[in-house]
Amino acid sequence: MDGEGSVRTSETANPKRQMKKIEAIIKPFKLEEVKDALGQIGIEGMTVSEVKGFGRQKGHTEIYRGSEYTVDFLPKIKIEVVLGDDQLDNAVATIIKAAKTGKIGDGKVFVSTVEEAVRIRTEEKGKAAV
C-alpha cells in the first residue's frame, strides 16, 4: 500500500488513531450483499452514495424512437467505511468476496489513511468514534 511507512510513523505517535477509509465502488445490485457481509464481521456503520462513472466497462446505448444516445457514465454504488487498522484486511477481503461477479464492471476498492474522526454527539475521538 502506498505511504505505508509514513502511516506506521503516525501510528507509533498515536496508536489510538490508526484509522483507514475504504471507498468501494461496486455494482448497485451487490449493495445488499456487501452490507450484510460487512455487518457480519462487525462493521457497524457505512455511508452509501449513488454515483456514476466508467472504467473498462464503458457505457451503454439507449434508443428512443430514432434517436440513439451513448451513455458513458454507468450507475454504481460507492460505499465508504472508516475503520480501525486492525479490521482493514478483513473488511477489504469481505467486500471483494461479496461484490465479485467475475465480469467486467465489478468495481474497485480504494484505501486511504484517515487523520482524525470525531463522534459529534459525545465528542469521542479516534477509533472510538468510528
Place this chain on the structure above:
Amino acid sequence: MKTILLNVSVSLALTMSPFALLAENAATNTPPAAAAPAKAEPNLEQRVADLEAYVSNGSRGSDAENAKVSSKLDGAPGPGHNAWQMTSAALVLFMTLPGLALFYGGLVRRKNVLSVLAQCLLITGLVTILWWICGYSLVFHNGGAMYGSLGFKFLEGVDSKPNGDYSYWVSQNVYAMYQLMFAIITPALIIGAIAERMKFAAIFLFMTLWMFVVYFPQAHMIWGIDGFMNGVWNPKAGIRAIDFAGGTVVHMTSGWSALILCLILGKRLGFGKENMAPHNMVICMIGTGMLWVGWYGFNAGSAVAADVIAANAFTTTTLATAVASFVWPMAEWIVRGKPSILGFCSGAVAGLVVITPACGFVNSTGAVIIGIAAGLVPWFFCYKVKAWFGYDDALDTFGVHAIGGTIGAFLTGVLADPAVNANLQLSTADPKNPATQNGLANIVANHMLWVEQLKAIGVTLVLACVGTAIIAYIVKAVVGLRPSEEVETAGLDLTEHGEEGYHTGAGQS
C-alpha cells in the same frame, strides 16, 4: 354524426298507454316549438314514433323541413345521447389535461417538463376564450364553404336545445363544448415538434393566429354543415371527403404544421451532440394510457349520439390501437433487438391517430388492417426518415400525427364500408340523404372514395403548411421565436415560468 332515419309512421297496436304517459311527462319540460307556422299537434302514433327516433338517433316527425306536425320533444335533448356526449367531452379534455401533457412531458428533459405542461394549460384557456368569442361560430354556424359566420358569436343562441344540423338529440351547448375539446388538443399536439426551444410568448401568438388561419377553416370545411369537404352532410360538397373524428382536421393540420414550424424554428441547441433522452418514461406511459382511454370520447363520441355508429367506432378504435401498439414494438424487436416502452406507447398513439378518420366508417377487419399500417408506417418515419433529413421534430408530432393522419385519411377512402354507416348508403326514399345528393354514396359503392380523400389530403396539407409558414414568420418578426441560448440551456421551466419540476439533492426541502 346524426343518423338519418326516415321517420316512418309506425302503426302500433294497443299497448300504448305507458308510452303515452312517458311522452306526457317529457312534454311538461319542453318549451313550445319554435316560430314556424302553426303545426298540427302530434297524434299518439307520431309521439311514439318520436320516442323511437330518440332511441335510434333518428329525427322527430317535426324535424323535416316541410314538417306539418309538431313534436312533444321539440327542443328537448335526449338524455342518453346527451349523457354520452358530456362524458365524451370530458374524456377528450382528459386527453389533453393531463394525457398529452404527461405523454409529452415525460419525453422532454427534466429542465423543460413544466414548460410542456404550461403550454398545454395555456392552450386550454386560450382556445376556450377564442371558441366562445367566435371560434365555434366560424366552424359550426352555416356561412360559406371555408368559414362559417358569426351567428353564434359569444355562443349566442347556443343553448341546451339540439341543433338539427349536427344532432337531433344532443344539446347544442354540449356539442359546442365537445367540439371545443378538439379545438384544444389540436394545437396542443404541435407542441411536441417544437418542445424545449420556443418562447412562451411566441407560442401564445402563434397558436392564436393558427386557430383562425388553419383550424377554424379546416374544421368548417370538413364538419361544417355547408363545408366544402363535408361529403357526409353537405349535399353540395365540392370535395366529397369523409373524416369521422378528425384525421385531417386534427392530426394532419397539427402534424404538418408541426413540421413546418420546427423547420422554421430550427434545431434544439446541441441536437445530435447532447443526450436528449426522455427524462421520465414512466409519466410518458401514464400519459399514453390516458390518451387511449380519452380517445374513446374522441372517436366514439364523434357519432354525437350513443348509437350504432358510436358502437362501431368504439370497437374499431380498440382493435386498431391494440394492433398498432403490438406491431410497433415488434418491429423494433426485430430491427433493433429490443422492444421499448416508447415503442409500445408510440404504437398505441399511432393506432389511435390512424383509426381516427376511419373509426365510424370501417368494419373490424378494416380496423385491424389500419392497426398494422399504423404500427409500421409512422414507425418507419420516426426511425429512418427523420434521421435521413435531420429535422428536429423533438417528440415526433410529424412522424406520428402528420403521417398517421394522412395515411388514415387515405385508408378511410379505401376501407370505408357502407354497411357500418347508413350515411354512406344510397337513399331510396325521400328525403334523400346528402351522400345520395352529392354523389358520395355512389363514389363509395364504386370504390373510388380514395380519390376524394386524396383531394382533401391535398387541400389540408397546403392549408396547414402555407398557413403555418406565414404565421411563423409573422411571429418571428413580432416577438421572435427562440429564447436566448442562455435561457434554452438553463431550461424553460426556470427561465420562462420561475419554477422547477423536481427539487432534489442537498439544500432542497
